[in-house]
């Protein structure tokens with residue numbers, strides 16, 4: 001039996017989206033391939049309210065995270081982490097020999113604009129990374145407030161990880177002053193895993209030109225130059241199947257209407273949070289709750305693996321806590337193409353299994 005996924009990636013993918021991946025191949029040097037990548041880029045620019053160029057990467061989101069910090073740090077990077085995915089960016093810097101400092105907060109808390117201001121005012125940094133939506137803790141960082149601070153530092157390339165939020169909540173890239181906004185296909189966009197997408201601003205282009213060793217496969221400047229010089233082509237062979245599905249799914253998303261889509265995500269999030277408050281507790285700081293997933297504190301000390309096993313027999317799957325939060329929390333993703341009815345159905349089963357009154 002297929003288990004319907006309520007985990008924060010990969011997510012349920014609509015059958016008609018999956019079917020797009022079964023279409024016959026086209027040559028990746030063809031006009032059709034250029035047109036396909038061009039259409040995807042136009043729709044991503046609408047989704048992100050941006051004028052920046054759009055890069056595709058046949059990798060998961062981590063690929064573009066690594067490519068961004070490596071391609072665009074000329075001096076030193078400041079990594080702001082609120083959980084496992086924030087820290088991943090620091091590990092990428094260290095393993096690529098990129099000078100970087102890690103600024104961390106306790107898991108469950110958010111980054112404050114003051115933290116960023118204090119770090120940047122040292123003048124040491126020319127790139128920062130921020131996680132918009134931390135999937136390990138269910139925290140959504142206050143990117144509007146952060147934007148107001150980052151704008152005072154025009155030399156800084158701003159990288160934002162929106163892997164688990166793009167498609168589920170508004171991310172107006174240009175208003176936020178983000179240079180490299182990164183997402184993956186398998187989360188709130190509602191596609192199979194295997195592709196990543198980012199914006200690449202003029203500032204990012206100019207910075208990358210100053211960085212001598214950008215790697216090869218994940219050299220974001222090379223991805224950009226192929227788009228500019230070869231009319232939306234990709235330097236190596238991309239996953240054309242993902243591109244078919246992405247083109248189609250972005251069309252669906254725009255037809256649903258962005259406002260409707262974000263409202264649907266907010267409704268699901270509010271419902272899950274209220275449910276969590278009634279039966280357990282919400283893990284993240286109340287002022288910074290994610291619209292795409294909820295981390296729930298295991299106040300009843302339930303056996304999360306056993307709950308998931310029993311849910312599996314009913315055709316559902318949720319997520320245990322991430323890393324050190326395993327068994328102390330569990331996570332319910334309410335993203336991509338789920339709706340409130342799906343969420344109610346899932347929570348009904350959990351109540352039934354746990355015999356919650």
Ligand SMILES: *Cc1c(COP(=O)(O)O)cnc(C)c1O
Pocket residue numbers: 008009060061062063085131133134135161162163164184
């Ligand atoms: C899933 C996730 C990642 C990693 O993305 P992959 O596509 O699995 O490489 C990074 N950041 C956040 C916030 C995520 O949720």
